[in-house]
């Protein structure tokens with residue numbers, strides 16, 4: 001049996017990424033040129049060409065400003081899920097602030113898309129050992145799944161010792177956590193999605209997907225709309241390491257994605273969740 005792997009896009013503007021959060025103040029977001037509609041449109045075209053359905057974890061902030069984009073995503077058969085309101089990392093909030101952020105984002109997404117939102121991805125994979133209450137809040141708010149953990153050590157994020165494949169964080173609730181896929185080489189876990197896919201050989205992503213499938217689980221891949229946009233305005237004064245990571249190989253991303261879409265069986269994350277529940 002072929003195993004379905006999750007294809008996902010974290011829908012946010014190029015100026016809203018974690019790497020620039022110390023350089024660009026949220027109060028200045030409205031002064032930056034918006035590129036998210038065009039960039040996400042390119043991603044939708046890539047998916048249409050490959051015949052792939054995916055999940056778009058979208059900021060409420062984006063849905064509020066660009067409801068037509070949300071309607072297009074839904075009308076093309078993709079899943080709309082939540083990426084929070086304005087990319088606030090969970091470990092900077094308490095449980096009540098997290099609940100409020102979830103509600104604000106969900107209202108914007110559901111108002112725009114006209115469909116129920118049941119999936120959530122934390123900004124910068126910020127569910128980790130600092131937020132032991134996060135999955136409980138998601139369950140109480142009626143979410144079916146979360147894809148908010150990076151089971152890897154990284155300088156910005158990661159929960160290194162968490163399960164590598166789908167797991168149930170709560171004993172009394174069916175909520176499923178689908179961590180982002182990592183490759184394991186010589187007992188070391190390596191991140192392969194997002195910027196890592198852009199910067200590293202695609203074979204590492206193939207390894208991560210195959211390792212998941214061999215273990216009986218769907219893989220979980222993600223990237224961002226701004227990663228297919230070499231023409232995005234440059235952010236001055238950002239730390240050099242952030243700039244190198246953000247801007248490298250943007251021009252090669254579309255071609256690399258096109259090939260990846262043809263190499264494995266990809267689908268919406270809610271379909272991967274259904275597959276996990278039947279397994």
Ligand SMILES: [Zn+2]
Pocket residue numbers: 010012083087123124
């Ligand atoms: Zn994000």
